[in-house]
Amino acid sequence: MGRGARRHVSVRETAVCGRRPGDYILVSIEASATHDLRSLRRPGGPPPRPGSSDFRSTGAARWRRHSSRGGCHAGAGAECGSPDRCGAARACLAQPDIARRFAAVARAVQRMRRDFANPHCLADHAQAGMLSPFHFHRVFRMVTAATPGRFLAAIRIAEAQRLLIRTSMRVTDIAVAVGYASLSSFTTQFTRLVGFTPRTFRSLVAAAGETxxxxxxxxxxxxxTPSQPTLTVTVSGAAGRVLFAGLFAGGIPQGLPAAGAVAVGTEAVAIPLPGPGSFELLSVGFDPESSVADVLADPEGRHRLVAALPHPVRVAHDNNSMYHLRLRRPQLTDPPIVVALPLLGVLDAD
Incomplete structure (x- = not known):
């Protein structure tokens, strides 16, 4: 195993995974950048770089070409039949190679959701999909807009939110139940992704969860407070819903967005532009009759619709931009939404 990998793998996790030297361990107890699997290196050399022949030969470049156009491309006169799944995959699943790789990611996500409290081995997930670990890691990120480690962390934190709201378990017990070895690491991770400490989150929901x-x-x-210039987003299917649209640093809505806006009963929202940079445009449509507690204790996404632009938004100060999204039901490969957006509205009323 490379030097970078050893830095992030505990003896306990290595023993549980039972891997040989040269295998790769998916460590996602901390989903910070230092635990991103991009830091892994093959024994004897770095992973293929974008643009290299090795990178192109894996099919990842082809996925990027399909996803960058957005929507389905099943061919002239063909119907995809799975627009929501294609939207979640950010590519057209009518393409056989794309569908096969999507299936590999879906199997891995199913296993993560079923067994989120235990360590996961990247090599095991890759082998199940008949892909190399590095190829699987790239494909996983292309499908879900997140690395495997960050995706697993989102699953754990979403389950922790549900337990904080729906049970009287102690915070320490919840930390262990969702796969964290210490209360401090759980609290740090929860606060970074959700925006509140676990205890503050629980007390706020207890006070205003029925709103x-x-x-x-x-x-x-x-x-x-829209300012000029703005980024205008029209979202199909948002009529009658509480619509949020925001620009995030990554493909999972974790932590506060760089910029965002909320609209009620309309399909258009104007987002004040942040500073120049590259962002992911994500949108959520909440059921207006759902309570704050229902929305926050909802790992499966029954009370919301979601949408994501299939390519990054590159923001500049001096231009107005317009984008269109289509809300859809959350799919298996959509990461859980853990940022506590509804609680911001509760705090605004205080």
């Missing part, structure tokens, strides 16, 4: 999302949405919409 309907329609009220929360109106409070947040009134606090919108």
């Amino acid at each position: 309907p999302m329609s009220i929360v949405g109106r409070r947040l919409a009134q606090s919108n």
Whole structure:
């Protein structure tokens, strides 16, 4: 195993995974950049770089070409039949190679969701999909917009939110139940991704968890302060819903967005532009009749619709931009939404 990998793998996790030297361990107890699997290196050399012949030969470049166009491309006169799944995959699943790689990622996600409390071996997931570990890691990120480690961390934190709201378990016991070895690491991770400490999160939901999302949405919409220039987003399927759209640093809505806005009962929202940079445009449509507690204790996404632009948004100060998204039901490969957006509306009322 490379030097970077050894830095992040504990003896306990290595023993549980039972891998040989040269295998790769998926460590996601901490989903910070230092635990990103991009830091792994093959024994004897770095992974293939984008643009290299090795990178192109894996089919990853082809996936990027399909996903960058957005939507399905099943061919003239052909119907994809799975627009929501294609939207989640950010590519057209009518393409056989794309469908095969998507299936490998879906199997890995199913296993993560079923067994989130235990360590996961990247090599095992890759072998199940008949891919190399590095190829699987790239494909996983292309499908889900997240690395395997970050995806697993989101699953764990989403389950922790549900337990904090729906049970009386101690925070320490919840940390262990979702796969964390220490309370401090769990608290740090939870706070970074959700925006509140576990205890603050629980107390806020206990105080305002029955507030309907329609009220929360109106409070947040009134606090919108759009400035020029703005990024205008129209979202199909948002009518009658509490619509949030934001620019995030990564493909998972974790932590506060660089910029965002809320609208109620309309399909258009204007997002104030942040500083120049590259961002992921993500949108969520909440059921207005759902309560804050229902929305936050919802790892499966029953109370929301989601949408994501299949390519990054490159922001500049001096231009107005317009984008279109289509809300859809969350799919298996969509990462859980863990940032506590509804609680911001509760705090605005205090």
